[in-house]
Amino acid sequence: MHAVIINGSPRVQKYSNTEKIIASFTKGLTEKGVSFETYAISDRQSWEMIREAYRKNEEILIALPLYVECVPGLLLEFLETLPEKDDHTRLSFLLQSGFAEGCQLRCGEAFLEKLPKYLGVRYGGCLVKGDNFGIRMVDKEKQEQITKPYQAMGELFAEGDGFLREEAKRFTGPEYFSLPIRLIMQIVFRTLGKKMFQKAAASWGCHTPLDEKVWETNSECGKGEGGSV
Amino acid sequence: MVLMIDTTTSHIGEQVVEELLQRGANPTEFELIDTTGMRISHCVGCNYCWLKTPGICAVKDDYEPILKKMNRADQVWLISDTHFGFVSYQTKNIVDRVMPLVTMYLKVKDGQMRHVMRYDRQLDIGVIYTGDGDQAYLEWWCKRTALNLGSRSLGVFEEARRKEAVLCML
Ligand SMILES: Cc1cc2nc3c(=O)[nH]c(=O)nc-3n(C[C@H](O)[C@H](O)[C@H](O)COP(=O)(O)O)c2cc1C
Numbered sequence: 511m512h513a514v515i516i517n518g519s520p521r522v523q524k525y526s527n528t529e530k531i532i533a534s535f536t537k538g539l540t541e542k543g544v545s546f547e548t549y550a551i552s553d554r555q556s557w558e559m560i561r562e563a564y565r566k567n568e569e570i571l572i573a574l575p576l577y578v579e580c581v582p583g584l585l586l587e588f589l590e591t592l593p594e595k596d597d598h599t600r601l602s603f604l605l606q607s608g609f610a611e612g613c614q615l616r617c618g619e620a621f622l623e624k625l626p627k628y629l630g631v632r633y634g635g636c637l638v639k640g641d642n643f644g645i646r647m648v649d650k651e652k653q654e655q656i657t658k659p660y661q662a663m664g665e666l667f668a669e670g671d672g673f674l675r676e677e678a679k680r681f682t683g684p685e686y687f688s689l690p691i692r693l694i695m696q697i698v699f700r701t702l703g704k705k706m707f708q709k710a711a712a713s714w715g716c717h718t719p720l721d722e723k724v725w726e727t728n729s730e731c732g733k734g735e736g737g738s739v
Numbered sequence: 740m741v742l743m744i745d746t747t748t749s750h751i752g753e754q755v756v757e758e759l760l761q762r763g764a765n766p767t768e769f770e771l772i773d774t775t776g777m778r779i780s781h782c783v784g785c786n787y788c789w790l791k792t793p794g795i796c797a798v799k800d801d802y803e804p805i806l807k808k809m810n811r812a813d814q815v816w817l818i819s820d821t822h823f824g825f826v827s828y829q830t831k832n833i834v835d836r837v838m839p840l841v842t843m844y845l846k847v848k849d850g851q852m853r854h855v856m857r858y859d860r861q862l863d864i865g866v867i868y869t870g871d872g873d874q875a876y877l878e879w880w881c882k883r884t885a886l887n888l889g890s891r892s893l894g895v896f897e898e899a900r901r902k903e904a905v906l907c908m909l
Binding site: 575 | 781782783784785786789790791792793794795807810822823824825827828829831832834835837842843844845846847850851852855857858873876879880883884887
């Protein structure tokens with residue numbers, strides 16, 4: 511098997527969570543002797559090359575972040591430029607997101623499930639998992655720890671059934687959180703969570719409250735226009 | 740205030756406006772933005788609007804004035820062509836870039852994780868589309884998107900049913 515893996519995130523590769531997930535996933539592929547080539551759509555310059563790889567190969571995997579309940583606008587634009595192919599080609603997806611529960615990704619998954627038909631190709635399943643927002647915020651060691659489970663999914667993919675197997679479905683984790691867990695989360699979000707985010711912002715050089723109503727209160731930048739970067 | 744954002748190549752927003760006027764809508768109560776010729780980038784996912792310049796997008800193009808209008812509107816109607824049964828990328832880009840209206844802060848609402856909205860406004864959204872849209876899917880997506888913005892879906896209407904959509908605007 512030889513797989514073409516396309517990172518469908520608009521975020522530059524260096525900071526892309528999907529990129530770190532792909533790195534772990536492909537370790538699993540290598541482990542099982544599957545070769546692969548990887549691309550990223552965030553660099554428009556490479557689109558022609560990606561289309562060429564898509565055209566020439568039959569095992570395609572698009573890994574992507576959920577953007578407002580579906581695929582990112584940039585990926586939609588890219589998809590519109592793909593050539594039509596037939597069902598010798600199999601298209602699978604790795605969908606990841608910020609929110610942690612499985613139910614958050616189902617609307618995106620449903621789009622991806624139907625997409626191969628529009629492109630003329632065969633559906634190879636969709637690996638679904640959330641709780642990935644923080645990857646870019648932590649150090650390399652922690653990143654590897656968070657993305658480690660994806661390696662086993664690479665090994666599973668290497669067996670040739672895409673993500674259609676039960677093990678891939680189980681990978682999502684809980685569909686909803688139970689009430690006690692939700693209550694604890696609510697408290698953590700209001701306290702520690704806020705502090706952590708404010709701290710992350712400070713390390714980016716930001717010292718204004720993260721929930722500032724800039725367009726109602728900001729006067730020093732003139733008529734509430736807000737500042738530029 | 741009803742805001743319509745038209746990204747269609749056939750500019751069907753104009754027909755929606757005609758319909759509104761025929762029904763006696765007050766022209767000060769709605770606005771149509773046709774995005775033809777505007778520079779509207781996709782969201783680049785930099786997270787600046789959450790963590791570096793809260794509430795302000797780092798991409799400087801023609802989008803900010805639109806977002807400001809969205810923030811003041813009671814209803815936002817996305818008027819879109821469809822591809823793969825879904826809204827066009829031009830419309831999706833406009834939706835992806837609403838993040839400055841949302842904060843990084845989290846909460847649990849109706850049993851699911853959500854972000855806390857930045858402003859105390861409720862921005863309901865609806866869709867009017869051309870072409871071969873997947874009606875059931877678009878309805879689901881619009882509802883889920885509204886859920887994320889703490890608002891309600893106004894419904895999804897194909898072009899031929901725009902009269903019904905207009906009735907929801909009055
Ligand atoms: C514009 C935008 C919209 C997003 N929408 C959602 C969403 O609807 N649900 C969700 O769980 N995460 C959402 N996220 C979070 C991303 O899916 C998540 O942070 C992902 O790990 C980013 O991967 P990347 O770094 O490869 O782009 C969104 C992020 C952005 C920038």
